[in-house]
């Protein structure tokens with residue numbers, strides 16, 4: 238019997254489909270030279286050209302870059318080499334470059350530079366390599382060339398106003414939830430939303446409400462204990478700005494505008510940025526330029542948490558049970574210290590909180606980048622190997638201190654140092670200032686919530702008082718009649 242007759246009455250097995258014709262390779266998109274020229278012109282081309290022409294190729298900047306140091310001093314990783322061969326070539330060719338060339342830049346301008354600006358401190362002419370790399374990023378972004386992780390977060394900002402697509406309602410729900418949770422530990426604790434005219438408007442990194450809501454709770458504990466007049470905005474609460482690192486100024490302007498608008502509308506005294514380095518850079522320094530604000534100043538003063546915590550502790554608004562006893566070191570986030578000027582404030586705060594502080598070397602404005610900045614962490618797995626190799630400089634700095642704890646007031650550095658901790662078996666604990674303060678703070682008697690029985694008794698007492706007040710009132714009314 239043939240196979241055919243055996244299958245009679247049954248549905249015919251479909252014949253194997255003929256192989257699909259091979260898809261024609263997509264033609265490479267043409268390069269929009271006009272757009273590139275416009276970006277080069279709009280980004281202070283006179284200054285860029287001047288930097289490119291005065292660079293004497295002396296190589297003094299090479300040893301300042303952790304990529305160079307951690308990768309066998311590969312000359313191709315020296316700051317000047319990276320700039321000359323990216324933005325330098327773009328200017329020399331007047332923007333008339335091939336897509337292939339632009340694609341070759343992706344690894345250089347995102348994978349070999351975190352725009353930490355350390356090299357500028359060592360260049361005798363003060364050439365700002367990071368700003369040059371940032372222009373090359375803008376050029377590549379304009380042609381659709383950008384690491385996927387950064388493209389995704391930029392797209393999220395464009396569509397939803399924040400990099401993690403977290404709706405405002407969820408943010409407020411998280412605040413309410415944290416107020417309830419932490420209110421069980423501290424009597425009267427609230428997270429005021431949209432309070433008009435508060436002294437401080439607190440803004441966060443969306444990963445806090447999304448993954449670490451306790452971060453919001455700890456901030457509330459500190460502000461409540463210190464007796465601050467503060468609020469969180471219901472919109473414009475995301476202080477981060479990964480579009481800044483993707484090279485898209487138009488999108489980078491969105492979260493900054495949202496935040497400034499909220500602060501102006503609420504009439505607050507200052508915007509406080511959570512323990513995040515690049516958010517501070519964006520809100521305080523770059524944001525006004527993204528928005529074209531004359532004079533380059535935010536409409537409302539911007540301060541970093543480190544400054545506010547320092548003031549609180551220095552002014553004795555929060556007392557500690559005792560100072561932190563473990564040996565600690567302090568990570569100067571580039572965007573808080575070198576680029577934010579807060580290296581002394583950070584140390585003052587560490588010394589107010591800890592009794593055994595040992596500095597890394599080098600430190601302050603000369604600190605090495607941890608290797609996770611400039612958008613490196615969200616660039617994800619394709620860049621992780623180099624992130625770990627290049628982070629060895631930071632790992633060695635930490636190891637040399639012999640510290641058990643690293644205090645890190647920056648989310649990116651926090652993740653990177655945690656990864657380095659595993660990679661190089663540093664055996665340290667990475668903590669934020671909030672964690673140290675809330676662990677050691679003394680909660681005044683008046684803020685210790687009454688025990689449940691006591692609470693019940695208190696409620697009963699209040700109810701009784703109300704009843705007797707009511708009775709007295711009625712009685713006096715009767716008497717008055």
Ligand code: SF4
Pocket residue numbers: 301302303304315316319349350351352353354355356357366367606
């Ligand atoms: S900005 Fe930082 S990462 Fe970039 S080249 Fe200079 S030192 Fe290296």
Ligand code: SF4
Pocket residue numbers: 291292293294295296297298299316317359360361362363364
């Ligand atoms: S230190 Fe300055 S002048 Fe010397 S190579 Fe580097 S960028 Fe050029």
Ligand code: SF4
Pocket residue numbers: 351352353514515569570571572573605606607608609610611647649650653
């Ligand atoms: S991740 Fe931290 S150390 Fe690195 S560039 Fe950002 S702020 Fe600087």
